[in-house]
Amino acid sequence: MTMKELAQIAGVSCAAVSRYINGGPLSQEKRECIRAAIEETGYQPDAAAQMLRTGSTDYIGLIIPKIDSGAVTRITAGVVSVLEEAGFFALLADTANDVNKELAYLSLCQNHQVAGIIMLATFMTPQLEEGLRSLNVPIVVVGQKFWQVPCVYHDDFGAAYELTNLVLAKNRSKLAFIGVTEQDVAVGLNRRKGVQASVKDYGMAPEALLVEIAPFSVEGGCIAMEKLLKKEPNIDGVICATDYIALGAMETLRKAGKRLPEDVSVIGMDDNWAGNHIIPHLTTAHFYYKTSGEKAAKLLLEMIENKGKPGPVHQIMLGYTIKNRDSV
Incomplete structure (x- = not known):
């Protein structure tokens, strides 16, 4: 189904549908008509077309070092919960602790105009430092404190x-x-x-x-x-x-x-x-791995909202709780 066909079903113009999809100004009456038409037809906007119109999509690149990690699972759960609430989707990329894959995924995310990137980092290399510096999309690092890079890390x-x-x-x-x-x-x-x-x-x-x-x-x-x-x-x-x-x-x-x-x-x-x-x-x-994911996602969404505006580089350190059990 095309946007034009959806507009006809909703009884509005194509411009109104475009504004609805891209978060533009629109009367509540037209919003309700478009929403009802989308529910009736199951219409899904074309991501590539959205990228051409707005310069980005509703997708966030989530780059992780390995999938089989309890910490990574908890961080990912925190990230996804916040993104879903805000209407964004996470695209998961598993680097398997391969530095070259990490760089490739950074480049891939940027070339496909994701709205932002969250990276669960393991260690800094000169290549990664250069890759981060050359990004033109917002990024937040989780788990490491990198100089002049927005991040959420632990004590x-x-x-x-x-x-x-x-x-x-x-x-x-x-x-x-x-x-x-x-x-x-x-x-x-x-x-x-x-x-x-x-x-x-x-x-x-x-x-x-x-x-x-x-x-x-x-x-x-x-x-x-x-x-x-x-x-x-x-x-x-x-x-x-x-x-x-x-x-x-x-x-x-x-x-x-x-x-x-x-x-x-x-x-x-x-x-x-x-x-x-x-x-x-x-x-x-x-x-607090899940919390770190939540905070990273909220920080990234704030950066996306303020994209292009100068502001501080936020670096957030989270605390910990000692679980004093029986092995000491």
């Missing part, structure tokens, strides 16, 4: 610091940290710095903390814990950058004959669903 340092304090309060003296690549500034670098700051403030030498880097997986936690036990068999406190890594570390510790938490305290971060369904229940930090 990873503070959460790691407070969790480590819980372990130290149990008089643990042989500590280890299982982290992730520090190209990921939020999860890798900031969480490691939080742990080290807590150790230092407690009066322990920073070099007394053993550090091992692992992939974002249970298996990665298993392997990293095996390496740590070879270095120091009497480890009595393990701080992990994620809950999945903590689950793997716990598995290895049990196989080594360690009692949890009697012999070894273990903590994770992210408050993954699995942490509350194992024995002992995992002590962790809850980050």
